[in-house]
Amino acid sequence: MPYINVNNDFAGIRGLMAFSPETAEPMGELANALLKETEGLSPAERELIATHVSYLNECFYCHNSHGEIACIYLNGDRELVDNVRKDYQHANISNKLKSLLNIAAKVQQGGKFVTTEDVEAARKQGATDKDIHDTVLIAAAFCMFNRYVDGLGATTPTDLSTYPPRAQQVAERGYGKHIFSGAQPAAQKV
């Protein structure tokens, strides 16, 4: 049960977004601009950054939701997603993505934790200005999304089988209004 009466039974951020569509719309548009963008980082890499930051923030709802979306983009490689979530330094990903996850983890602690050396290390692995910009903003945005969900005590399904159907919907349709409006099949009210 969330701390406030959201007047709906959607789980996680969806329940909060349905309560406040005025703020939900730009949040959905920001998520689309950051996570569905294909220039530079791939959607899979973007969702992996979101998953790792959400894991660091201990946001169960978000790291499972975005981990599942990353998993779809990675053809079901859930083991890779789990490795990036918990121990990206030893995961089977590029050195470039590792250097960006290092920056993302610094941002999770606070903006001032990022150093010139962190940025230079990413550049040496081929990261562009846009890659670095997007990494910092994805990490920063998930410090918002995670706090929104947990700060209002949003309903968090513990049954992991409820996450893949929602992830499929987001992978196909993006972070649009469908996330928080309209009737949903009962099985997806999670």
Added chain:
Amino acid sequence: MPYINVNNDFAGIRGLMAFSPETAEPMGELANALLKETEGLSPAERELIATHVSYLNECFYCHNSHGEIACIYLNGDRELVDNVRKDYQHANISNKLKSLLNIAAKVQQGGKFVTTEDVEAARKQGATDKDIHDTVLIAAAFCMFNRYVDGLGATTPTDLSTYPPRAQQVAERGYGKHIFSGAQPAAQKV
């Protein structure tokens, strides 16, 4: 100098937004929805919450920018703004706003720091579901904005006299595109 080449000389978040208009637009719309809204909390109260959270995050650019906007709404009472920024418990504000600033400060630490007791305390002071929702999301959003600014090392003017002209513009026109686009008088390129 920011960590990336933003190709403009706007200061603070404006320089980053001009570099990335696709993400800047929804961020501006979210700021408008959260900070210019007049239902429930006043714009002054909203900017005070933003200022306090930015101060806790040690984001010099943001706590001075939003402190100046709050100051305009409060008829120039800079002392009150400074008291809320640094020690709201002893500031001359309502007990309701104090109880909401307590929640905002918990959100700054992390979403899970907010307790049922914090929320109940705010309700006892007259806070509605919308007040609590908006407080949590303003605090969460500034955990994003602050990290975006400092995580990319945005240019931060140290001359405090440069903040009031920008604050006046935002107070009058909101957080629209004018913030990061179009020619600005040289004196406002800060």
